[in-house]
Amino acid sequence: MSWWQFIYFFLAFASAGMSGWLAYFGWRRRRSESGLAFMLFACALTIWSFFYAFEISSNSPATKLTLSKLMYFGIVAVAPSWFIFALYYTGNSHWITRRRLVGIWVIPLLILCLVLTNDWHHLHWRELLYSTDERLGFLRGDVQYGASFWLHTLYAYVLMLMATALLARVALNAVRHQQRQASLILISVFIPWASNIIYVTRTNPLGGLDITPMAFTVAGALIGWVLVRFRALENIPIARETIIEGLADGILLLDCDHFILDINRAACELCQLEDVLGESIEQALYQYPKLLQLYHQLLKSKQSSDEITLRDGVILNVAVSTIYNYIGDPAGYLLILHDITQRKQAEEKIARHVAELRTLREIDARISESLDITAVLDTALTSAVQMTRATAGFITLIEEEGQRLVQAHGHYKTLPLGELFPKHFGIVGRVIRTGKAEFVRDVTADADYYVDVQDTCSEMVVPLIAHEKIIGILNLETSRPSGFKIEQFEFVKLLAGRIATAIENAQLYTTLQAKLEELQKLYHQVKNLEQMKTDMIRIASHDLRNLLANIRGYLDLLQIDRDLMTEDHVMYVNMMVAQAIRMEQIIKDILSLERYQAEAVFEPIDMRLLVLATVADYEDQADQKSLTITLDVPSTPIEIEGDQAQLREAISNLIVNAIKYTPAEGQIHISLQTQADRLIFKVKDTGYGIPEDKQAKLFSPFFRAKSEETAEIEGTGLGLHLVKNIIQRHHGQVFFESVYTQGSTFGFEIPLNR
Known part of the structure; x- marks a missing residue:
């Protein structure tokens, strides 16, 4: 390997390493879409530079051709990935859809297929000859490009050009620190552009050596520095149209001398401004002196914002903040105009409603203070007149024959108070x-x-409705030329509902008072009658008992001389004695019932002793009929709160009934027990039983369930009725079971009060 060959290999391999680091950098920021796109771009550069380095180091034409084809796995991906990165980086990610992504990658994939199959069609490299460069000392290729190469070059340049346009737009419109990062990235784009144009046009002084991957790596290194220095992948520049023009608030950017550097459309519309860029704020806002005064006041004070009425119907919240440069010195001012007109109108409306509701509550409280119908009507009409400043008004109540004027304010000539007039008036x-x-x-x-009050201009008539029924009318009139306002009308409608409820309550109270008086009168009458009845029963019972005592005395005398009487006379005397005894029992039951109706005296009672004592009273009667009585009572006391006399009466009635309705040689079982918090008393006999069709009325007064076996047994029919009433007074209940011809069980249960 020659010295120059080693230098180019080292540069290409170093480019691959740098690109790999950039890919790792993008992978670390893969949570952002721009980070993934940058990683793809860096991976494409890594593949290109890596195989290019080994292509330079190889001296075998076949190996060089294979490595050149492998380089295209990265080459075809560089431009598309850079364009996608530019879209994300400049805030245009909305343009990227699945269909468009597929469209972007169609031509690169087609080019890659043509490169890999070039030996068959030579559409990419028409001719590729390798020769040794004497000056550089290593094997270099001489290429004749085909149609697919120029198609790829044109496509790549178009994508790079669009990406450059996006970055240039951001560099021109972004805020200052974002302009710097976008401008540096834009500059870095021109480095590989220039190197690739030199290679394609064959003006490279190094001959056929392609320095584009190294140039891309240099550009990538510069971009990487920008991404690290400005954290660009986390802070994507947003176009001015998005950050300023899209705001609903008015924005004015001023320099330190208070000259307007920028203004958005919302500020122009709010302040009705045109072509004020470059003007001082005093010149631009001369027609709004209060706004200018507030601007300078906010700059001098620590207050960040305040409210101002700009013009009729427009209320603004004005905020001023100082803009600082990267070394901390003031670089200008930002004036923000936030239109709060609708909010203020809503606040005023809410405040008005709150005031109305507060007033309504106060009026409602005054109306509800009294249930006197006259006071309610007077308070209601007075409140309505005062709230609406009416000059006249009245309230009518609906009746069957018409409507009656019950309250009036003002001078009504033909409508006298209390008069009834037609409903359709x-x-x-x-x-x-x-x-x-x-x-x-x-x-x-x-x-x-109907003209009754002179000079009336406006009138409000509101029905008083309660439970979906009109019970009256509230009428208000004014002689003021301005008349009533719609807000007053809405308020009166709310007030009418309260008035209707108050009137209905007052009417109901009046009706109830009248009914109460009637009931009190009736109660006193019934009470007097009840007392008369009680007195009559006591007197009659006393007199009857005296008379019966006399009759029994004479009958006893007659029985002494029965030997002197005929058999018929003896039979008549016995019948009279039996009837006298029956009458005594009836008088006794009536007096017991009367005693029950008197107030009971509750005191601690040992039910065990009470049951034992009561059973002892009737043992002789049971012995006379040869009846067997068995007892099942606890050995310890059972205390309850109750009326001892009444409970003894109830127990006696149940035992007497068992003795009366059980034939000779029968059995009676009496039990007393506790279960949970209840006391249970039972009397079970082997008597005649009660027919099923007569059991329903057993506890009715004066009812006797007669059968063939019991027809001759005397009784008043008050015993069980008395038992039921006594037990209910003790918060208990009675129960029974009976089977005709087999016997019955009667008893009761009452709560325990230990």
């Missing part, structure tokens, strides 16, 4: 028919207007 009647509020700006132009 004037504009008010129209609103009643349609159910929609009306705002009449000029009453003289409305044929339905």
Whole structure:
């Protein structure tokens, strides 16, 4: 290998190494699309330079031809990858679609195929002769190019030219520090352009030696330095049209002497400016002295922004900031004009609504303070008149026969307060028919207007609706020529809903008060009747018991002398005794029922002792019928809160019923137990049972479930009814099970209060 051959090999190989480092640099920034594109560009340069280095070092024509073909794997990719990088770098990535990417790579792939198959058609290299260069001392090729070579050259130049145009546009329009990086990249593009033109035109002083890959490597090194120095892959320059013209805010860029260097379209429209580049800000904005004053004020103060009314209907937020160069010295000023007109209008509208809602809440509170219908109507109409500055107004309430004027303000001549007039009267009647509020700006132009208040100009009529029903009308009139405003009309419609609710509540309160008075009167009447009933029952029971005592006394005397009577007379006396006993039981049950209706006295009770004592009272009756009574009660006390007399009455009734309805030689089982938080008492017998069709009415007063077996058994039908009422008073419930001819189980359960 000659000395010159080694030098060219070293340069080409060094180019491949530099390109490889650039590819690695792009791979490290692969998260950005421009980083991937730059990596592809650097990889193409690496392949080109790598095989070119070995092509220079080879002295075999066959090897040189093979290496030349392999170089095209990189050569065909350089221009497309550089163009794609330029698109991403300049912010035009939206142009890149899948279809366009395929289109960009079609010709390079076609050229690569033609290069690899050149031996068959010679469309790329028509003739390739190798000879030894005496001056350089190594084998060099003399090439005659074919059509595909010139097609590739033209295509590559077109792509490079478009990429250069994109970079030039950024260099002209980007901000200052981005102009520097774009300008350096643009300069680096011309290095391989110049070297390739020299090679293609055969004006290279080194003969057929192609220095384009080395030139691309030098350009790549310069680009790499720019990418590292300015972090260009992370900070892509954006065209001026995107960064400034696309902003909705007005932007003015000024130098340190306050001359306009740049201005966007939004600023021109806001300030109505034309052709002010190069003018001082005083000249350009002379018609806006307040804006100029604020500009200089913001520059002197630490305040960054403030608001100003530029002209009628246009409100701006003005911000001024100082621009510094790379060494920290002031380089100019940036004036930003942000149109906040719509925001201010929205804020004013919101503030107005908030004020209206606050006022509405205050009025609502005043209306709701009283449930007196007169006070509600007066407060409602007064509030509506004050809020709208009406000169007259009234409220009517709808009735079956018409509408009644219940509240008025102003001088109404033909509408006296309290009078009833037709529903279809004037504009008010129209609103009643349609159910929609009306705002009449000029009453003289409305044929339905009824003149009652002189000099009225405008009228607002709003229905008072509650539960989708019109209950009244709110009418407001003004004699002011300017009339009412639409905002007042909207407010009155909101107020009408509150007034309707307040009136309905007041009416409901009045109705309820009247009903309450009626109920109180009725209650006192019922209470008096109840007392009379109680007194009558007590008196009647007392008198009846006295009479029965006399009758029983005489009957006992007659029974002493039964030997002197005939059999018929003895039978009659026995019947009278039985009926007297039955009457005594009826009187006893009525008095028990009366005692139950009195207030119960709740106190701690040991239910175990109460059950044992009550069972003991009826053991003799059970023995007379040869009935067997078994007890199942706990050995420890069971305490509850209850009325002892009433619970004893309930237990007695259940035991007596079991004795009465169980035939001789039968069995009665009485149990008392606790389960969770409940006390359970049961009386189970082997008596006659109750027919199924009579069980539903067992606890009804005076009902007796008679059957063939029990027809002769006396009773009042009040016992079970009394038991049920007593147990319910103790927050418990009764239960029973009965099978006809087999027996019954009656009992109750009540809560435990330990």
